[in-house]
Amino acid sequence: MEGYEVIGSDDHKIGTIVAVEEDLLIVEGGLVRKTRHAVPVVFAEQGDDHAVRLTLAKDIITDSPAVDDDLDRQAIAEYYGLAEGYEDPETQGDGELVADDPALSAEQEGRAAGVEPAAERRARIREGHSQAGPRGEVLPADDENFRL
Numbered sequence: 001m002e003g004y005e006v007i008g009s010d011d012h013k014i015g016t017i018v019a020v021e022e023d024l025l026i027v028e029g030g031l032v033r034k035t036r037h038a039v040p041v042v043f044a045e046q047g048d049d050h051a052v053r054l055t056l057a058k059d060i061i062t063d064s065p066a067v068d069d070d071l072d073r074q075a076i077a078e079y080y081g082l083a084e085g086y087e088d089p090e091t092q093g094d095g096e097l098v099a100d101d102p103a104l105s106a107e108q109e110g111r112a113a114g115v116e117p118a119a120e121r122r123a124r125i126r127e128g129h130s131q132a133g134p135r136g137e138v139l140p141a142d143d144e145n146f147r148l
Contacts, residue, residue, distance in 0.1 A: 001025070005051045008058040017052065024076065026067055036067040038076045
């Protein structure tokens with residue numbers, strides 16, 4: 001396929017294939033400033049006229065990460081939407097999530113910081129074990145002054 005002309009889905013010439021790296025076509029384009037871009041083979045279809053037609057428009061290819069001496073397969077796969085999923089969050093022990101896991105609720109984070117959950121605080125106040133002061137602090141219950 002090297003030397004084949006590459007044409008986008010919008011019928012614009014993108015460049016010429018200069019190399020094939022496993023599942024990627026390396027396409028060189030440009031008149032004065034030559035740039036190389038990698039295109040996954042899944043978006044290419046070989047024609048009879050020494051041309052490869054893509055299911056992608058020229059703008060998508062020219063906006064993709066340029067290929068230099070090193071080929072960053074992960075960046076290319078992410079750009080074209082072909083990257084594998086992200087790893088599961090780390091766990092400790094028997095499935096306990098680590099402390100900075102974004103899946104923790106505000107209540108769980110509050111408990112870890114020593115803050116009493118609002119529902120438990122309200123229940124404790126209703127039961128008469130303590131009451132809230134003017135600034136929200138918890139005061140011991142005083143039967144004469146305790147009112148709901």
